[in-house]
Amino acid sequence: YKKKTTDAQDTQALSAEASVKWRKLGDKEKAALVKRAEADKARYERECQEMGVEPHRRGKTKKVAKLENLALSGFQEFCRVELGLKGALAKSAWNLLKPEERRRWYRINYADARHLCYMLQAALAEMMRDL
Incomplete structure (x- = not known):
């Protein structure tokens, strides 16, 4: 079927087209x-x-016993960093700026905002190294 209809490339479009054709079929054909x-x-x-072999049946998936005791991957550890911690780090990085530098950022334009982001990232990286 997919070879005949080259315009239906993705499965969602293929499924939609098949459902339309199924609805058009008569009772005998169905x-x-x-x-x-x-x-x-x-x-x-x-x-x-x-x-x-046991035939595959769809159903509820069984939970892995003691799932919380399994080691977390690096990505999962990265996701565990809470937003409050990130906010605290950003606050302390902002506090590291001199008052003259802070005053400059009250009226932000695009280039200045990008520069501030780089400065805050550098300060955060420095703080993370200290932890």
Whole structure:
């Protein structure tokens, strides 16, 4: 089907197009397709029994026991940094600026704001090194 309709490249568009065609089908055509699907399902279950494999059933996923005791990845550790901590670091970086530099930033334009961001990032990096 996908080879015939090259305009439907992504699965969402393909699914939408298939649902439109399914709604247009008559009852006889739908019954024939449902019958084929049931036969295919029975074949799948029969082959799973022959191989001694449990057929895959959709359902609730089981929770991993003691999930909270597993080690966190680097990304998860990064995400755990709270916003309050970031705000406190930004506040202390702002406090490191001299009053003359602060006064300059009260009337901010784009270039000055970018410069302030670089200065605050440098101050934050310096503080993080001290921790």
